[in-house]
Amino acid sequence: MHALVFAALGDATRLSLVAKLCGGQLGSISQLTRGSRLTRQAITKHLRVLEGVGIVHSVRKGRESRFEFDPRPIEGMKEYLDFVSAQWDQALARLKSFVED
Amino acid sequence: MSDRIEKRIELKAPVSRVWRALTDYREFGEWFRVKLEGPFVPGQISRGQMTYPGYEHVKWEALVQKMEPEKLFSFTWPHPKSFEKADTPPDYSKEPVTLVEFRLEKTATGTLLVLTESGFDKLPADRRLEAFRRNEGGWTQQLKNIESYVAQKP
Numbered sequence: 210m211h212a213l214v215f216a217a218l219g220d221a222t223r224l225s226l227v228a229k230l231c232g233g234q235l236g237s238i239s240q241l242t243r244g245s246r247l248t249r250q251a252i253t254k255h256l257r258v259l260e261g262v263g264i265v266h267s268v269r270k271g272r273e274s275r276f277e278f279d280p281r282p283i284e285g286m287k288e289y290l291d292f293v294s295a296q297w298d299q300a301l302a303r304l305k306s307f308v309e310d
Numbered sequence: 311m312s313d314r315i316e317k318r319i320e321l322k323a324p325v326s327r328v329w330r331a332l333t334d335y336r337e338f339g340e341w342f343r344v345k346l347e348g349p350f351v352p353g354q355i356s357r358g359q360m361t362y363p364g365y366e367h368v369k370w371e372a373l374v375q376k377m378e379p380e381k382l383f384s385f386t387w388p389h390p391k392s393f394e395k396a397d398t399p400p401d402y403s404k405e406p407v408t409l410v411e412f413r414l415e416k417t418a419t420g421t422l423l424v425l426t427e428s429g430f431d432k433l434p435a436d437r438r439l440e441a442f443r444r445n446e447g448g449w450t451q452q453l454k455n456i457e458s459y460v461a462q463k464p
Contacts, residue, residue: 290315
């Protein structure tokens with residue numbers, strides 16, 4: 210859900226988690242908690258929110274889960290907005306020609 | 311990333327001229343490329359058929375919101391899953407809608423038109439992905455068609 214993706218990203222902690230993961234490397238909860246003032250539990254809670262909107266997936270590796278970033282939900286929104294935006298550019302150009310003649 | 315689109319365009323025409331082009335259903339139809347069944351009336355659904363090359367099968371439907379003369383014209387309209395040809399006509403009453411607003415301001419050279427489309431946050435993500443991905447090739451081609459069409463008929 211689009212609204213939920215926005216909500217998911219509208220949080221400083223979650224944004225920083227996405228920033229850590231968007232380079233492509235998998236991160237374990239331990240790694241993602243390192244350097245943060247938050248507890249493991251809090252970080253896990255944030256990761257579950259991101260998982261819930263599909264921007265992050267957990268990958269089972271040995272005993273610990275690792276998390277990876279999935280850009281597709283964000284790309285989908287951006288692509289669609291770009292597409293609608295381009296349609297409006299064309300329509301408004303036609304309006305301009307229409308009224309300025 | 312945003313949940314809205316905003317466009318600002320300076321038009322070398324008086325506000326009254328621009329207002330007419332927006333709110334007279336025949337004039338709107340000419341530049342937007344849709345054949346509308348009748349006038350825009352606040353609170354009423356406007357229906358028509360797209361005349362845009364390649365999209366002649368697409369039905370137009372919009373619920374007119376506000377018409378404040380020479381100031382604001384707005385409507386909501388649906389974003390369907392797809393614009394592909396379908397055997398059964400789509401039921402737009404079930405589709406999520408966005409809000410389109412045209413605001414007009416008088417300027418020294420004519421009119422400043424501000425177009426805002428908002429409410430994208432209400433569109434389901436899977437639907438937008440599907441509609442865009444399935445039609446991606448088609449849209450790219452259509453955008454090329456648009457470009458050459460507009461260049462031929464300025």
